[in-house]
Amino acid sequence: MIEKILFKYGKRMYFKDALLRQAQRQFRDTATNAKIDTNNPSFLGIQTVFTGELRIIDEQCYDPLPIFRILHSSHEHVQLPEDFKLDENTLIKMYRKMVTLNIMDKILYESQRQGRISFYMTGTGEEAIQIGSAAAVTLEDVIYAQYREAGVLLWRGHSVADFMNQCYGNCKDASKGRQMPVHYGSKKLNFVTISSPLTTQLPQAVGTAYALKRSKKNTCAICYFGEGAASEGDAHAAFNFAATLECPIIFICRNNGYAISTPTREQFKGDGIAARGPAYGIPTIRVDGNDVLAMYYATKVARECCTRSEKPFLIEAMTYRIGHHSTSDDSTAYRSSDEIAYWTRYMPIIRYRSYLESVGLWCEQRDIELKKHVKTSVLLAFTEAEKERKACWKELFTDVYRTMPKHISKQMYSMEKHVAEFHKHYPLHFFKQA
Amino acid sequence: MFSSAVRRVVRRSFSTSKWSGAQQMTVRDALNSALDEEMERDEKVFLLGEEVALYDGAYKVSRGLWKKYGDKRVIDTPITEAGFAGIAVGAAMAGLRPVCEFMTFNFSMQAIDQIINSAAKTFYMSAGRVNVPIVFRGPNGAAAGVAAQHSQCFGAWYSHCPGLKVVSPYNSEDAKGLLKAAIRDPDPIVVLENEILYGVQYPMSDEALSKDFVLPIGKAKIERVGKHVTLVAHSKAVEQALEAANELAGKGIEAEVINLRSLRPLDIDTIVQSIVKTNHCLTVEQGWPHCGIGAEISARISESEAFYHLDAPVIRVTGVDTPMPYTKSLEIAALPQMSDVVFAVNKVLGLQ
Structure with missing residues (x-):
């Protein structure tokens, strides 16, 4: 392997x-x-x-590094590795989560277009990387994601309502409406809040892996990033530190062909990101990121290797970004719609569904029911989140320091007085009461 | 022999803390004992940076710690500031208490994104769920003969940012008490040390020698009591302020010298109270004037009731507004000297 x-x-x-x-x-x-x-x-x-x-x-x-895959275009030849152990329920759950992610993306993307939320980023075409890898690790492992890994959080138990509340920044949002949409985080699910500046999560994940190693809990950190992020100096720092400090971390690079508009041929020369792994002394796998089973299996092997040896591991997952970079981007300005159409045929959801059907675990009828059910529940959560009030205005002043310093409490006190005096002029009913 | 005895006596007279029979200690040893005591007290505290382990630190601040605590607690890293600052942030997010040493703060610019965008903002952005208890420390400001890229004060840079706390110790008591407080604090803290002061001995009170000695962050110290003019300084500039106060005392001018200790939070109350008494104020710092610590203090005074007690404008005595020259004579001219402070005080008091 x-x-x-x-x-x-x-x-x-x-x-x-x-x-x-x-x-x-x-x-x-x-x-x-x-x-x-x-x-x-x-x-x-x-x-x-x-x-x-x-x-x-x-x-x-030397030959290019090969891409590991399980699901071929024709399902007659599908052969699962001997130690591939996933029960039917998990196989179906993986499909359901992929579909949920896809439908949630569509609805939130549209809601941004309608001006209901300020910003959104889809993971269309990249569902397999997220769900496959997430299924192979444990809840004790710590996730450092970039911004296209909502699926990982979904797999770990973040509800659709949690996603909606964050995108709306309402009072039920655990981050108190302080972050842009899609900058999710969950301490409970060991998912570190998304950081906008590119690649900062890589050295941080190595630091966390170092702490995990010291804790002797037999867990590891999993760090996601794009092939564009791999060009930042922080990526070099992280690879080299993980190798020299011997930290249990799995680096998962989503090589989706584009960093906003920059295609991979302008991003790097040489054999992609995977070729860098051995140069740093990091064991590496290149995997078909559009094949959810291969992604699952590669991550599982990486995790075993990583926690056993307490050393880093690199996975380069090859995929294609079917969606635009974000709602601030129109990708048809730099790539043809033929190219998008070509890759849409290789959508991981389509490939996985066809496998599940070939082994008798799925059918057209179940698919229609699932999509209908998911759509209804997403829309319901969406409507609920939209109706919810904003966080209490006093939250404006909290959490800058653990103990509120005097200069901030003075400002809060002065605003309290102001609001008490002029409350009639403010839409206080939009905000949760203290 | 004679001159060192004089120096010691003079220095003692500067300090308002109890000095009789006090033990002398260099700032370097004070920092070293702070690290040692805190590492002993809390398993989670660890030190990382370039040359901190086997070599005992580029300025020997971590002397003996690697031998005592081993590879897991004192870590030599590859030469990537952004890398080890990021690793420290991640380790802090995961519950450890890293002390991240920059060989000098000049090199921290390579890692400033990790310090500000991640360390300082994560507690707020995570809505209070993830705190980053981390100490970034190392020598700051001008040393001697190391020119533009190694002689910069970062006091103004870091204290600009909400979420960070910034301390700038002057003597050994400051260094020990503030570093220990910083390591125990739940928020990210920048500790700006001074390379030239590392080797200087200062008296340590019995209290400061204790393992429980911590100084409050955000509280300034009145180093010398006076009634005619207030001199506000931090780090090495406290020395020039004290020297100037000594010089002025000979002419009957009693200057009150405030050692800021913390740049953020800034103890404006102590400054205001002093001005109410003296009606005159000067700031002294080695950093640049534009948007500097003195500029901030001056603005805060103008916005406070102390403004109405001033008999003259607040004057800033700062490093000159140019990259640090390499030439020795120009380097001296680029930094505030005792004579500059005396000159400025006379001007503020209308004596020349």
Whole structure:
């Protein structure tokens, strides 16, 4: 499963599990117990191999990293790995969550277009990465997401109403309406609040992984990011720190082809993000992110490896962003609608549904019922959230510091007096009472 | 020998705290004992940064800690400020209490996004659910002969931001008491130390030597009582203010010297009370004038009732508004000296 490519004298050699571990062990031994050899010094930190042949290593020297997948276009050949254990209920639950995410996205996207919420970001076409990976980890594991991982939170138990309340920033929103829509967070579900500046979550997730390692709870951090975010300096810092500090973290890169409008061919050269993993000393898998079962299995293997060895793991999940970057973007300005139509055929939901039907777990009738049910419940939660009042206006002053400092309490007191005197001029009924 | 004895006597006369028989301690050792005591007190406290472990810290502030607490509590990191600041933020979010050392605060600009966008704002953005108990510390301001990129004061930069607390200790008691308070605090705190002061000895009271010694964050200290003019300073500038006060005392001018200790929250009450008594105020700092600490104090005075007690405008004595020159003579000219403070006081009092 886990393949690492080593190059030796220009030959292409693939080492699988056992062989790989042996090679790694030998490398460690030579690095730490370098023998004194007057003719051939052993350089620090690398495996020293001398050659008389001057060779330039470039990406042509080795095959591209293969993409792991389970669901082929034709379901006759689907063969699940031997230790693939998911019961029927979980398989169906995965499909239901993917559909829920998709429908919720559509409704919230439309509501932004109608001016009901200020902003939204969809995960259309990327449902498999979120649901597949989320199903493979535990609630004790800590999630650091970017902004396109609502599905992960949905899988962990965030209700549709929770999502709606956050997008509306009403008084039931756990973040008190302080964040832009889609910047979800849940302490209960170990899902760290989304940060807008790109890639800050990577080093932070490594720090959390370090804390988890110290706690000896046998858990890990899971950190999501896009291939565009991987260009930030923070990504380098995070990979290198995770490797050198040996932190249990799974980096999941959603390579969806575009960073807002910048296509991957302008984002990086070389063999994607996965090729960077071995260079940092991080075991890596490239997986078909449109295949929910492959995503589940790859994450499961990564988690086992990660918690067992207390070391980092990198997954590059290949997918395509069918939706626009956000509601502030119109992607037809930089890509053709033919391209979008092409990838729509490979939508993970379609592929997974067809697999479930082929094994007799799903049918047209159930699909219609599910979609109808989800739509009704999302719309209901949506209407409820819209009717809800805003958080108490006093929340404007809280949570800057654990104990409110004098200069802030003075401001709050002065506003209290002002509101008491001029309450008739303010729409106080829109706000929750203190 | 003689001159050092004089210096000591002079320094003692500056301090309002009890000095008789007090033990001397360098600021470096005071910081070191603060770290040691807090690491011993709380398992969750750990130190990370460049060279902090095996090498004992670039300025030896973490001397002996790696030997005592090992790899898990004192961590040498690769050279990426944004990386280890981010790791510290993540570790704090997960419940640890990291102390993040910048080799100097000049390098913290590489990590300023993590400090402001993540450390300072997370408690508010998470609606009080996730606090970030973290200390960012290291030498700040001008050292000597290290030119523009290593001689900058970040007092104004960090104290601009709500969510952060900023302390700027002057002597050994300040350093120990404020760092210990910062480590125990639930909010993110920037501790701005001064490289030149690291090696200077100051008296430590019995109280300050105790393991329970912490200073309140947000409270200034009156270093010297006076009635004619108020000098407000922080960090190394407190020294110039005290020297100037000593000089002025010879001419019958009694200056009250306020050591701010905290830049945010700013103890404006102590400043106001002093001005009510002295009717004159100057600020002294090594940082730049534009949008600086002195500018903030001056504005806050104008907005308070102290304004009506002033007999002259508030004057700022600051570093000059230019990147720090490398040349020694120009470096001295670029920083506020005792004579600059004396000159400015005379001007404010209308004596020249």
